Amino acid sequence: MKVKRIVANLEATDPQAAVAFYRDLLGLDVLMDMGFIVTCESDATARVQLSLMSEGGSGTPVPDLSIEVDDLDQLIARLDAAGLVPEYGPVDEPWGVRRLFVRDPLGRLLNILQHRN
Numbered sequence: 001m002k003v004k005r006i007v008a009n010l011e012a013t014d015p016q017a018a019v020a021f022y023r024d025l026l027g028l029d030v031l032m033d034m035g036f037i038v039t040c041e042s043d044a045t046a047r048v049q050l051s052l053m054s055e056g057g058s059g060t061p062v063p064d065l066s067i068e069v070d071d072l073d074q075l076i077a078r079l080d081a082a083g084l085v086p087e088y089g090p091v092d093e094p095w096g097v098r099r100l101f102v103r104d105p106l107g108r109l110l111n112i113l114q115h116r117n
Contacts, residue, residue: 063111072114
């Protein structure tokens with residue numbers, strides 16, 4: 001048996017507000033909208049991963065989601081344009097990533113990162 005995908009299910013009293021955040025900040029597209037559930041995806045192929053953490057690294061709290069992007073500077077520009085302030089970072093971590101933490105409209109803590117080459 002192979003796991004084909006893992007989907008994060010986030011409770012949202014206003015799914016459309018959350019969709020706007022993930023669409024505008026990360027460029028995700030709506031794959032399915034049935035009213036009570038809206039599923040977003042990236043047109044890029046994503047790997048399936050599950051991280052089990054005792055802390056978020058560098059003394060940070062465990063984030064709800066970790067999202068890898070290919071251009072963190074572009075994401076930072078989008079954060080600035082939206083008037084959103086990271087709770088942590090951006091910072092270059094000793095394990096080879098540049099990252100920041102920001103909260104989505106649901107209050108979930110997102111670890112958004114880019115691997116350094």
